[in-house]
Amino acid sequence: MAEEERRHTIVVLVDNEPGVLARVIGLFSGRGYNIESLTVAQVDKVRAQSRINIVTTGTELVIEQIKALLGKLVPVHRVQDLTIEGPHVERELALVKVLGDREQLVRALRIADFMHARLVDSSPESFVFEMTGTSDELDAFISLVEPVEVSRAGVVAIGRGRTVLASNGA
Amino acid sequence: MTAATLAPAAVDTQSMTGSQVVLRALVEQGVDTIFGYPGGAVLPLYDAIFQQDKIRHVLVRHEQAAVHAAEGYARSTGKVGVVLVTSGPGATNTVTGLTDALMDSVPIVCLTGQVPTHMIGNDAFQEADTVGITRPCTKHNYLVKRPEDLARVMHEAFHVARSGRPGPVVIDLPKNIQMGKAVYQGKDEVRHRSYHPRREPDAERIEQAIEMIARAERPVFYVGGGLVNAGHEACALLTELVHETGYPITQTLMGLGAYPGSDPQSLGMLGMHGTYEANLAMYHCDVMVCIGARFDDRVTGRLDGFSPGSKKIHIDIDPSSINKNIAVDVSVVADAVEAVGALLAAWRRRSNSVSRDKVAPWWGQIEEWRKKDSLRFRQDGAGIKPQTAIRRLYEATRESDVYVTTDVGQHQMWAAQHFTFEKPMRWLTSGGLGTMGYGFPAALGVQMAHPDATVLCISGDASWVMNMQEMSTAIQYRLPVKTFILNNSYMGMVRQWQDFFHGQRHASSYMESLPDFVKLAEAFGATGLRATTVEELDQVIATALATDGPVLVDVVVDREENVYPMIPGGAAHNEIKLSPEDEGQHEAISEEGMVLV
Ligand SMILES: Cc1cc2nc3c(=O)[nH]c(=O)nc-3n(C[C@H](O)[C@H](O)[C@H](O)COP(=O)(O)OP(=O)(O)OC[C@H]3O[C@@H](n4cnc5c(N)ncnc54)[C@H](O)[C@@H]3O)c2cc1C
Ligand SMILES: Cc1ncc(C[n+]2csc(CCOP(=O)(O)OP(=O)(O)O)c2C)c(N)n1
Numbered sequence: 001m002a003e004e005e006r007r008h009t010i011v012v013l014v015d016n017e018p019g020v021l022a023r024v025i026g027l028f029s030g031r032g033y034n035i036e037s038l039t040v041a042q043v044d045k046v047r048a049q050s051r052i053n054i055v056t057t058g059t060e061l062v063i064e065q066i067k068a069l070l071g072k073l074v075p076v077h078r079v080q081d082l083t084i085e086g087p088h089v090e091r092e093l094a095l096v097k098v099l100g101d102r103e104q105l106v107r108a109l110r111i112a113d114f115m116h117a118r119l120v121d122s123s124p125e126s127f128v129f130e131m132t133g134t135s136d137e138l139d140a141f142i143s144l145v146e147p148v149e150v151s152r153a154g155v156v157a158i159g160r161g162r163t164v165l166a167s168n169g170a
Numbered sequence: 171m172t173a174a175t176l177a178p179a180a181v182d183t184q185s186m187t188g189s190q191v192v193l194r195a196l197v198e199q200g201v202d203t204i205f206g207y208p209g210g211a212v213l214p215l216y217d218a219i220f221q222q223d224k225i226r227h228v229l230v231r232h233e234q235a236a237v238h239a240a241e242g243y244a245r246s247t248g249k250v251g252v253v254l255v256t257s258g259p260g261a262t263n264t265v266t267g268l269t270d271a272l273m274d275s276v277p278i279v280c281l282t283g284q285v286p287t288h289m290i291g292n293d294a295f296q297e298a299d300t301v302g303i304t305r306p307c308t309k310h311n312y313l314v315k316r317p318e319d320l321a322r323v324m325h326e327a328f329h330v331a332r333s334g335r336p337g338p339v340v341i342d343l344p345k346n347i348q349m350g351k352a353v354y355q356g357k358d359e360v361r362h363r364s365y366h367p368r369r370e371p372d373a374e375r376i377e378q379a380i381e382m383i384a385r386a387e388r389p390v391f392y393v394g395g396g397l398v399n400a401g402h403e404a405c406a407l408l409t410e411l412v413h414e415t416g417y418p419i420t421q422t423l424m425g426l427g428a429y430p431g432s433d434p435q436s437l438g439m440l441g442m443h444g445t446y447e448a449n450l451a452m453y454h455c456d457v458m459v460c461i462g463a464r465f466d467d468r469v470t471g472r473l474d475g476f477s478p479g480s481k482k483i484h485i486d487i488d489p490s491s492i493n494k495n496i497a498v499d500v501s502v503v504a505d506a507v508e509a510v511g512a513l514l515a516a517w518r519r520r521s522n523s524v525s526r527d528k529v530a531p532w533w534g535q536i537e538e539w540r541k542k543d544s545l546r547f548r549q550d551g552a553g554i555k556p557q558t559a560i561r562r563l564y565e566a567t568r569e570s571d572v573y574v575t576t577d578v579g580q581h582q583m584w585a586a587q588h589f590t591f592e593k594p595m596r597w598l599t600s601g602g603l604g605t606m607g608y609g610f611p612a613a614l615g616v617q618m619a620h621p622d623a624t625v626l627c628i629s630g631d632a633s634w635v636m637n638m639q640e641m642s643t644a645i646q647y648r649l650p651v652k653t654f655i656l657n658n659s660y661m662g663m664v665r666q667w668q669d670f671f672h673g674q675r676h677a678s679s680y681m682e683s684l685p686d687f688v689k690l691a692e693a694f695g696a697t698g699l700r701a702t703t704v705e706e707l708d709q710v711i712a713t714a715l716a717t718d719g720p721v722l723v724d725v726v727v728d729r730e731e732n733v734y735p736m737i738p739g740g741a742a743h744n745e746i747k748l749s750p751e752d753e754g755q756h757e758a759i760s761e762e763g764m765v766l767v
Contacts (some may be wrong), residue, residue: 065494072335076364
């Protein structure tokens with residue numbers, strides 16, 4: 001099996017019950033796996049289910065282990081490795097604060113315009129931009145505008161086309 | 171509440187307390203015995219126990235022992251073991267036992283008391299974050315915050331503990347939930363939303379596996395604790411499959427008894443202290459059939475030297491066991507009873523086309539290895555060799571209905587090597603966590619489940635002391651466990667490693683000021699015996715077995731004996747050391763190997 005490490009985006013459908021996030025995080029920290037990003041939010045109120053998006057890196061064996069261990073957690077309904085299971089869309093949101101004089105702010109605004117970031121707050125010495133895109137796009141924007149503060153939401157992802165991730169039965 | 175009111179029809183399910191709901195769920199789940207220790211946060215539950223007679227409560231002397239006793243009960247019956255402890259220190263004392271059960275796949279439900287819900291998080295008296303502390307050492311855990319969840323959680327916990335890969339489950343029960351009103355739900359009214367482990371094998375994988383098995387020229391079955399988990403039927407089917415193929419089989423420490431140990435096709439235990447023939451068969455085989463074993467590092471040795479030329483088949487109920495340490499060629503996720511049944515059926519469909527002659531040369535090779543007689547030892551002089559003590563104990567009990575538990579160390583390995591098990595669930599040992607102090611309480615749990623059986627605890631002078639307070643439990647419940655301490659005045663296994671790998675510097679491994687075990691037994695009200703010569707040994711064994719009630723036997727053995735064979739940490743199967751004459755080579759152990767435990 002392949003030895004080189006690869007980045008994987010894994011989505012997990014879980015019961016929205018206390019401790020479920022601690023279980024997922026504990027699985028990674030307890031076994032020394034990486035988490036590059038992790039997001040969680042309720043996505044189905046009626047069934048009280050949440051969706052966790054995890055970006056991690058590892059060799060093929062490690063990624064297999066991670067998925068098997070996630071699948072074993074009692075409140076977990078489904079585990080999907082989007083990196084393997086076909087084309088998907090990944091997005092991340094960032095709020096980016098830039099400080100400076102007029103000239104610096106105008107320069108930032110131009111970059112934002114060009115990269116499709118939105119201005120969501122402004123004062124005479126500061127701008128806050130909102131940007132949505134792939135993690136790479138966010139990285140590029142952030143390195144260009146030289147912000148003083150960044151807040152990123154982490155990756156959310158979904159498969160392209162007709163495939164649907166839903167809990168089996170119940 | 172009287173016993174009669176526990177009968178389903180007779181209960182007014184609307185006016186039960188939480189404690190009554192807990193007890194009723196236990197009864198419906200088939201529980202007859204629980205092991206526990208009281209305290210403020212579980213007094214309502216104890217009160218409910220007091221007022222019924224369907225469930226026996228066994229009062230242990232330390233909560234860790236409650237879990238080990240429940241493990242002994244569970245492992246020797248195939249049922250779920252149940253523990254009840256109070257909040258705070260009661261709960262934290264169970265952590266070692268829970269971790270032990272998790273590592274060895276033992277089904278346990280552990281009920282812990284908790285401070286009332288409105289006080290959680292306030293550093294209340296005897297509050298501990300039990301679900302937080304036990305999350306990594308349980309298969310799953312629950313904090314019940316609403317009375318309406320109680321019955322469902324109880325039934326779910328049993329389902330989770332016993333299905334799939336078994337393991338421990340904690341239910342944290344705040345005191346107000348135990349005391350308040352709660353509504354009962356029967357177990358059939360509860361279906362788990364997400365947890366439904368796969369049991370049936372994939373038919374195509376079974377075909378692939380049997381194809382590989384049929385073509386093998388140097389096959390070996392490598393089986394483990396998962397078969398014991400899967401039960402008597404799985405072990406019986408396996409025995410048929412092994413007999414019909416005529417192939418050799420080796421068992422892990424946890425798998426001893428899954429296949430009759432005295433059968434000629436059995437190569438005995440493999441791994442660090444396994445037999446020469448088992449380890450070399452693993453190294454040189456062309457097809458390895460692993461069933462319910464998990465390629466533990468004590469078994470594989472150095473990974474890149476592990477059975478380098480073989481195709482590997484792995485059958486396991488837990489998908490995360492597969493490809494964890496060793497990449498395999500065919501994997502089957504299924505319960506061993508289903509998978510072995512399917513293999514056997516597939517084998518029978520094609521067996522007439524498989525020639526037995528093709529494995530004859532392989533057996534010839536194995537017989538050569540067997541001639542090394544790798545478990546040999548020299549009993550000279552009057553002093554007792556530890557191996558002799560185990561052999562004599564085996565001879566004295568082999569015709570009876572015998573169960574054996576051990577502690578951890580050299581004595582554990584000698585017991586594994588020299589006591590032969592013909593049936594599953596007769597051998598109970600702490601394999602994964604290697605918990606000293608496991609053996610004696612586990613034996614009490616076994617004896618509770620099998621009152622008429624002969625239950626032996628084979629222990630060491632250091633290990634036994636770790637849970638010796640349980641002699642009080644043995645006395646109180648008249649549990650006639652026979653404990654044999656192989657007393658070498660050392661933490662023998664630690665001393666052995668210091669001799670091999672740390673220049674014979676015996677740092678803190680000599681047991682100074684050991685108690686007089688005979689007097690100690692007597693202080694508890696048990697019988698104490700001692701043997702110092704081989705001649706005394708047989709007499710003392712006979713006396714112990716004939717004595718009513720618990721007996722503690724101090725078997726004074728050779729202090730310097732080491733466990734062989736041994737594959738040093740970080741070495742491969744073919745680098746196995748057979749005797750002290752090989753010892754010099756330990757100097758050459760790699761630094762990489764030294765860091766392994
Ligand atoms: C001092 C010491 C020395 C040791 N030396 C050795 C040694 O020389 N040799 C040795 O073998 N061990 C040794 N051990 C034990 C070792 O550490 C491991 O505990 C042991 O090897 C694991 O056994 P196992 O592979 O059978 O797996 P277990 O821990 O018994 O795990 C069972 C496996 O079966 C699976 N399973 C469970 N239920 C089912 C089912 N119904 N159907 C299918 N699969 C199922 C589980 O998912 C798991 O993968 C030693 C331990 C100590 C303390
Ligand atoms: C709770 C615990 N602490 C420490 C160890 C490490 N350890 C493994 S074997 C051993 C010595 C056991 O000595 P003894 O019970 O006398 O058995 P012997 O090896 O002499 O047969 C120790 C300390 C352990 N396994 N468990």
